[in-house]
Amino acid sequence: MHSIYDWFRRHRFAVDFVLMAVLWLVAMPFSVADGGYSSSTVDMVVAGIFATALIVPLAWRRTRTVLAGCLIAGVAILQWALHVPPVPADIAVPLIVYALAAFGPRWASLGGLGLALIGAILLVTRYFYNLTSLSLADIPYGIVMIIMVWVLVLFSWTAGDLTRTKRLREQALSDRARRLEIEAQHERDLAASDERAHIAREMHDIIAHSLSVIITQADGARYAAVESPEIAPETLATIAATGRTSLQEMRRLLGVLRGDDEASTRPLPGLRDLDELLLGIRAAGLPIDYSVTGEARRQLPPGAELTAYRAVQEGLTNVMKHAGPNVQASVNLSWNARGLTVTVQDDGRGATAGLSTAGIPAVPMPSGRARLGAATPVTEAAAAPSGTGGGNGLRGMAERVKLYDGSLSSGPLTGGGFGITAFIPYSEN
Structure with a gap:
């Protein structure tokens, strides 16, 4: 039934033409036979022409x-002007009044109604009650007949106007449903884009850090094994442990993508896992000075702790990749009344040509020793050391921090080296 209704809506002219043909076949014989109340052939032909x-x-x-x-x-x-008597085909007048009210513009609807009301007066006064020979006794009958024709016209117009209102309401509902569908599609696209960005950050944090440790260990073992073969087992053990940890992280991430409930409920890395992270990096040959100042006023959400963990991981990974040989790194967690400040600094080559992820030149930061323990939030700059390929890791870190209304700054230190500072406020939810 619904498909038939749709076919009628799509082929309106064909349906109206068939209905017109049926009406013509019904009204035409009566109009011709009536012949304007005359048996004259001319009158019959004229009546047929006007009916058609x-x-x-x-x-x-x-x-x-x-x-x-x-x-x-x-x-x-x-x-009316030629004084052709009314014929049954005049039913077309109330029908077109209905059509104008239902499908025509508003001005045409009201104009058609006005003409039909005036036409009712002309019809009655010309063909039923002649004003020139009308007696006072006939006036009430004439008024009654005019009112009857008006009732027919007003009924047709009202029915058409109701049809118009229903059609406009259905169109408004259809437009609203279409807009909601478009908005839902946009929301799905935004959610998919956000999920892709989240996956890209996780993949970068896991793979970049692990491969940096593995490559550093492999290069060191290759050069040191000639003079100290006993170093090889320890180095291979570090590489194996790093690989296993990365494999576990990748399995966790893939489990979330597959919708694996068991994988998705496993705990994410947090501040409690920093000791293990630093232990692995120290085993890779990077000396790290780790300190914590202040006390937490309240616990950070798990996502915020993961952000702090990834900030330390990304900062130390960049030190291993870009700071050069014989460097010293420092990690400081500073708690204050507003939140947590994470600072990762080194005394290596720094970033003389660093650019922020937004294309803003990196602003030099105070020296590493003077900066440790600072609890004041910093402005978001997210500068990238030279050789980082545009600072994709720092850009992802800035996105993570921004999700928790935090800020991130990075750049070369005035005393040499490079520093990253991330501020994560307490959640007030």
Whole structure:
């Protein structure tokens, strides 16, 4: 049934043409037989012509509503002017009044109603009660007849206006449903984009750190094994442990992507796991000075702790990749009344040509020893050391911190080396 209704809506002219043809076949014989209350052949032909002219425009009552209304109005006025008596085909007048109210513009709807009301007066006064010979006794009957025709016209117009209101309401609902569908698609696209960004950050943090440790250990073992072969087992053990840890992290991430409930509920790395992270990096040959100042006023959310963990991991990974040989790194966690400040610094080559992820030149920071323990939040700059390929890791770190209304700054230190400082405020939810 629904498909039939859709077919009727898509083929409006065909449906209206068939209905017009049926109406013409029904009204035409009566109009010709009536012949204007005369048996004259001429009168019968004239009646047939006017009947056809009144009914045929109804084929365009929905596709060309105003044109059909003008044609029928013109034929009706010509019929009145030539004094052609009414015929059954005059039923086209209330039908076109309905069509104008239902499918035409508002001005055409009201104009058609006005013309039909005036036409009712002209019809009654010309064909039923002649004003020139009308007696006082006939006036009430004439008024009653005019009112009856008006009732027919007003009924047709009201029915059409109700149809118009229903059509506009259905169209508004259809437009709203279409807008909601578009908005839902946009929301799905945004969610997918956000999820891709999240996965990209996780993959970078896991792979970049692990491969940096593995490559550093492999290069060191290759050069040191010649003079000290006993170093090889220890180095291979560090590489194996780093690989196993990375494999576990990758399995956890892939489990989340597959919708594995068991994998998705496993605890994420947090501040409690920093000792293990630093132990692995120290085993890779990077000396690290780790300190904590202040006390936490309240516990950070798990996601914020993961952000702090990733900030330390990314900072130390960059030290291993870009700071050069014989460097010293320092990690400081500073708690204050507003939140946590994470600082990772080194005394290596620094970043003389660092650029922020937004293309803003990196601002030099105070020296490493003077900066440790600072608890004041910093502005977001996210500068990248030279050789980082545009600072993708720092850009991802800045995105992580921003999710928790924090800020991130990075850049070369005035006394040499490079520093990263991330501030993560307490969540007030």
